[in-house]
Amino acid sequence: xxxxxxxxxxxxxEFWYEFASTYSYLAVMRIEAAAAAxxxxxxxxxxxxxxxxxxxxxxxxxxxxxxxxxRYMWRDLARLADKYDxxxxxxxxxxRNGLLAARVALVGVDGGWVAPFSRAVMRANFAEDxxxxxxxxxxxxxxxxxxxxxxxxxxxxxxxxxxxxxxxTERAAEIGLFGAPSFRVGEELFWGNDRLxxxxxWAGAHAAVAGGR
Amino acid sequence: xxxxxxxxxxxxxEFWYEFASTYSYLAVMRIEAAAAAxxxxxxxxxxxxxxxxxxxxxxxxxxxxxxxxxRYMWRDLARLADKYDxxxxxxxxxxRNGLLAARVALVGVDGGWVAPFSRAVMRANFAEDxxxxxxxxxxxxxxxxxxxxxxxxxxxxxxxxxxxxxxxTERAAEIGLFGAPSFRVGEELFWGNDRLxxxxxWAGAHAAVAGGR
Numbered sequence: 001x002x003x004x005x006x007x008x009x010x011x012x013x014e015f016w017y018e019f020a021s022t023y024s025y026l027a028v029m030r031i032e033a034a035a036a037a038x039x040x041x042x043x044x045x046x047x048x049x050x051x052x053x054x055x056x057x058x059x060x061x062x063x064x065x066x067x068x069x070x071r072y073m074w075r076d077l078a079r080l081a082d083k084y085d086x087x088x089x090x091x092x093x094x095x096r097n098g099l100l101a102a103r104v105a106l107v108g109v110d111g112g113w114v115a116p117f118s119r120a121v122m123r124a125n126f127a128e129d130x131x132x133x134x135x136x137x138x139x140x141x142x143x144x145x146x147x148x149x150x151x152x153x154x155x156x157x158x159x160x161x162x163x164x165x166x167x168x169t170e171r172a173a174e175i176g177l178f179g180a181p182s183f184r185v186g187e188e189l190f191w192g193n194d195r196l197x198x199x200x201x202w203a204g205a206h207a208a209v210a211g212g213r
Numbered sequence: 214x215x216x217x218x219x220x221x222x223x224x225x226x227e228f229w230y231e232f233a234s235t236y237s238y239l240a241v242m243r244i245e246a247a248a249a250a251x252x253x254x255x256x257x258x259x260x261x262x263x264x265x266x267x268x269x270x271x272x273x274x275x276x277x278x279x280x281x282x283x284r285y286m287w288r289d290l291a292r293l294a295d296k297y298d299x300x301x302x303x304x305x306x307x308x309r310n311g312l313l314a315a316r317v318a319l320v321g322v323d324g325g326w327v328a329p330f331s332r333a334v335m336r337a338n339f340a341e342d343x344x345x346x347x348x349x350x351x352x353x354x355x356x357x358x359x360x361x362x363x364x365x366x367x368x369x370x371x372x373x374x375x376x377x378x379x380x381x382t383e384r385a386a387e388i389g390l391f392g393a394p395s396f397r398v399g400e401e402l403f404w405g406n407d408r409l410x411x412x413x414x415w416a417g418a419h420a421a422v423a424g425g426r
Contacts, residue, residue, distance in 0.1 A: 056281070083411070178279065194407045
């Protein structure tokens, strides 16, 4: 997103995620350490799954539409959180509304604080059972990061920023995304927290292509 | 399935797979070596995804129903085959009819040749673009394994064997399966080729429970 990131000669990976998404939780918590170890830069791409799912004919999370998938996902998530040593608490509501968090995260991409903010939101949603769709919760999370809360919330609500999130979500569909988290290296798409390591390895092995984009 | 497997004191994993399933291809080719290295016995459970998908409201593979998922899957499969050093050739038909292969595999569970037969069928479908729904193709694969072709095909077509496959497929839905490959250790379910290693580790760590079942 920033000019600085584009000037980097290190391999780069686009990280597409949604704050309501369970497997995005795992990836958001893991990606900075994993990418640093692999020598890969991360371009954070918060977006909304809702419109992407609507285009596929789903008006809710597939984990709610297909109960066996949902039952499995919650058990799988608990096991994986344990494996990665991440906190996990079953949210009392799923999916939560990630719109405001995504708008704020977009401000944070330019501000340089998208990573810690995203982790705070994910922890609130999936480890603390807090409603990330609530403006006060987002304000509290920003405040805990010593960020200028009112200024950021105002910026998140401008027509320009709202339009930027819409454009990013449309872009997600254009590049073939159908779920989150997804990773992209050049034209190469990887879907799911399970593919984080493969995507980083791909970025490292195709550094010339990825760095040149 | 066999009395011998039940008497084993080694940890055991149930391996549920379908011959038409792309990610089952990867798991079928990998599981024997991976399980042997982990010291885990494998109970092969061929079943049919069709009835399971129908119960979820899908009358075709989700990879055909949702084109972005399908496009991604084929690219992902090619990359993974490369990673695992497995041959892969885009099948000219998908999904192929795995009914006869599953009936024959069920005979092979008791006969002790289910693993090599399953690998031969998967290779035919996903590396050689052969129609595994064709009786002659299945006969050729059995013949190449030096097995009594006519006897096995006759046994596969008995009412008892057909009923056994129906029962196994119903059992799949009962235990919460919604896709293939799936792995089960005790009551613990793991979905997808990506989870093979986690499932084997779970079997090893919970050997007393798994072995006692």
